[in-house]
Amino acid sequence: MKNFTYRSFEEKENIETILKRRKRKLNRQQILSGCILGVILVTLALYIGHHLYYTELDGYVHVDANKVRTPFDIYLDSVYVHTGDFVEPGDTLYSYYMLDMLVDNANPNEEPAMIAVGRNYTLQHTIAVQEIEVMKVRIEELRKQILAEDHNISFGLSDNSHKLDLQRQLREAEAKLRALQGELDALRRSQPEARVLYGGNSRFRNDSTLVPQIYDDARSAYMRRAISYRLASDSSLITDVKAPVHMIFFKEEEILSKQHLNLEANNLKVVAYVPINKMHRINNNSRAEVVVNDDVKFTASVSVLGTRTEMIPENLRSYFSKKNTAVIAILTLDPGQTVPLWSLASGISVTVRVKNYNAEKQDCGKPDYLWFTTGRGTSADSIRSPQETTLMQQSSKTSTENDTTPRDSI
Missing domain, CATH: 1.20.5 (Single alpha-helices involved in coiled-coils or other helix-helix interfaces)
Known part of the structure; x- marks a missing residue:
């Protein structure tokens, strides 16, 4: 209580x-x-299941760049495109002058070869015109002599032999006149092709726009006829312009870079790093899903595997592995896919996801790996598909049976 x-x-x-x-x-x-x-348990189960079902490899997209370089030494006059412009075949990229032309034109002790060629054409043209006039006078005189000879023959003052000689000379003169006229026509047609684009030293020309400098000579109206143009060869997008105008660029220097719209023509491919301990997860028949981000994904197939190696970038290396060299796998995109252009920019990092259990691998008709035998090299049978190997064996067997079959003697 x-x-x-x-x-x-x-x-x-x-x-x-x-x-x-x-x-x-x-x-x-x-x-x-x-x-x-x-x-936590579901996330852990999904993580474990994902890694049991998939193997993820690091990689990147590779696309060759289209760098427009000058094939010789030039003086860049103008650039007609800007970064981001779309160009089609035949569009003008830039204009330029041959640097050798400007240097030769400014040298007072050297005459360009085209000057001499143009002078020779002018001289030949003048001589041909003068010879034609002479031949016309000669033909006219011969015709007058033939008429006088006809008059003498009618009165019995001369025989026919001198007339025949005059007629022969007339035919020769007419033939030579036709030849000279043909030569004159040929010279007239060829002279524009050998037109002198520039002439001698600029100090000897009466052009008030010229200044006594080699590269400023290109500004004259006289030199504008010697300008050349670089045209676009394919539909592309200008990605960078690296050349300031009115500057000298030597052979193989880059003027600008562009990206062709047909990326497959620029060797579009996905390069994947395959660690040595994951080589059993991928082979020549593997199909992969290439992940750019959560929104952009596309499929690709292995085209080349195990022909070269590369060092794994430091940011992708595992701290628990001593092997920093990876086998390179090259994958080509499957046809019929539409993806953003930025996702195929050269060098962009991607994740290559390969199924660990894929029934399609058994039906591709393609050998899983290439095999090498010491003393024999890589076997051709390991390169061919099983179907091709079977067909070749059957063909060889058939030809052997035909050779061993006895033939009737003739």
Whole structure:
């Protein structure tokens, strides 16, 4: 009776309410802990299942760049495109002058070869015109002599031999006249092709726009006829312009770079790093999913495997592995896919995801790997598909049977 405590009815109800609250709070905590534990277990299960079903390899996209270089020494006059411009075949990229032409034109002790060629054409043209005029006069005189000879023959003052000689000379003169006229026509047709684009030293020309400098000579109206143009050869997008105008560029220097719209013509491919311990996860029949980000993915197939190696970049190396060299796998994109152009930019990092269990590998008709035998090299059978090997064996067997079949003697 000493420990007996009297509680009123209200106190008993308060105690029951407190116990119920504590019980509900404990239940909520248990449910929350169970949900958190469930999420962790599901995430862990998905992670383990993903790595059991897929092998993920690091890689990058490779596209060859189209660098426009000058094939010889030039003086760049103007650039007609800017970064981001779209060009089609035949569009003008830039204009230029041959540097040798400007140097020769500014040298007072050297005459360009085209000057001499143009002078020779002019001289030959003038001589041909003069010879034609002489032959016309000679033909006219011969005709007059033939008429006089006809008059003498009619009166018996001369025989017919001198007339025949005059007629022969007339035919020769007419033939030579036709030859000279043909030569003159040929010279007239050829002279524009040998038109002198520039002439001599600029200091000897009456051109007030010229200044006594080699490269400023290109600004003259006289030299504008010698300008050349570089045209676009394919539909492409200008990615960078690296050349300031009115500057000298030597042979093979880069003027600008562009990206052809047909990326497959620029050797579009995906390069994947395959660690040595993961070589059993990929072969020549593997198809992969290339992941650029959460929104952009596309499929690709292995085209070349195991022909070269590369050092794995430092940011992709594992701290628990001592082998930093990886076998390179080259993958080509499957046809019929549409992806953003930026996702195929050269050098962009991607994740190559290969299925560990793929039933398609058995039906591709392509050898899994290439095999090398010492003393014999890489077997051709390991390069051919099993179907090709079977057909060749059947063909060889048939030809052997035909050779061993006895033939009737003739």
